[in-house]
Amino acid sequence: MHELILGGRRSGKSRCAESRARQWLQVSDRRALLIATALPADQEMRDRIARHRLERSRLLPALETQEVPRELPQALRELPAPDRLVVVDCLTLWLTQQLMPLQGPGLSDAAWEQQQQELCLALRAAAGPVVLVSNEIGLGVAPLGQEVRRYLDALGTLHQRVAAACERVTLMVAGMELRVKA
Numbered sequence: 001m002h003e004l005i006l007g008g009r010r011s012g013k014s015r016c017a018e019s020r021a022r023q024w025l026q027v028s029d030r031r032a033l034l035i036a037t038a039l040p041a042d043q044e045m046r047d048r049i050a051r052h053r054l055e056r057s058r059l060l061p062a063l064e065t066q067e068v069p070r071e072l073p074q075a076l077r078e079l080p081a082p083d084r085l086v087v088v089d090c091l092t093l094w095l096t097q098q099l100m101p102l103q104g105p106g107l108s109d110a111a112w113e114q115q116q117q118e119l120c121l122a123l124r125a126a127a128g129p130v131v132l133v134s135n136e137i138g139l140g141v142a143p144l145g146q147e148v149r150r151y152l153d154a155l156g157t158l159h160q161r162v163a164a165a166c167e168r169v170t171l172m173v174a175g176m177e178l179r180v181k182a
Contacts, residue, residue: 001129004163006136006180007172014052016172017087017131018060024085024129025062031084034065035075037094041102063087069097073118080126091134091162095155100147112154116161123165132162136171 003020007013021032034056040046056063068075072094080086088094098115099106107115123130138156142149163169169181 001168002123002126002166003129003131003168003170004159004166005131005133005170005172006159008136008139011172012175013133013135013172014089015175016170016177017089017133018056018063020131021063021085021087022060025060029083031081032060032063033079033084033086034063035068035072035079035086035088036065037069037072037088037090037097038067039069039093039097039102069094073115073122076119076122076126076130080128080130082128085129085131086126087131087133089133091132091158092137092155095151095158099151099154116158119158120161120165123162132166134159134162 005013005016007016021034024030025032036049036052038045038049040049053065056065066075066079072088076086076088098112106112123132134155136159138152138159142152163181166181168179171178171180
């Protein structure tokens with residue numbers, strides 16, 4: 001079963017995904033893998049990534065990690081297996097790497113459309129369960145600026161498409177799970 005976990009900043013969405021991995025790993029002969037999409041572009045992000053790694057290694061030592069900042073559709077074609085739960089944390093950072101990379105131009109609308117389609121096809125074909133984490137940032141007023149509005153629109157569309165490919169969608173609010181799609 002695939003699940004999309006959405007929520008605002010510090011809403012508990014990553015902890016919820018880790019909880020799903022912990023439950024999965026309680027059955028013998030099962031594995032779990034975290035696909036991390038963050039890039040350590042500045043010191044604050046490097047510190048944040050290090051803190052997340054340390055916390056995960058302490059709380060969930062059996063969770064393997066693979067860093068995949070850009071090639072997420074390919075990773076979802078290759079990494080899921082019937083005995084392995086894959087956690088993707090997070091779609092928001094992956095989208096950032098696609099549309100607003102630190103170096104070079106972002107994808108065109110046509111290329112981004114292709115990436116979304118490939119992601120959803122890979123998700124639907126995944127051989128094992130996948131839990132995807134993403135930030136729900138489109139609830140407020142859209143700021144001025146074409147690039148930011150394009151990003152918010154792209155994230156909203158991505159969420160809709162991924163949610164359609166998942167059997168379950170959960171919204172995290174203040175550490176509490178709200179089932180959106182069961």
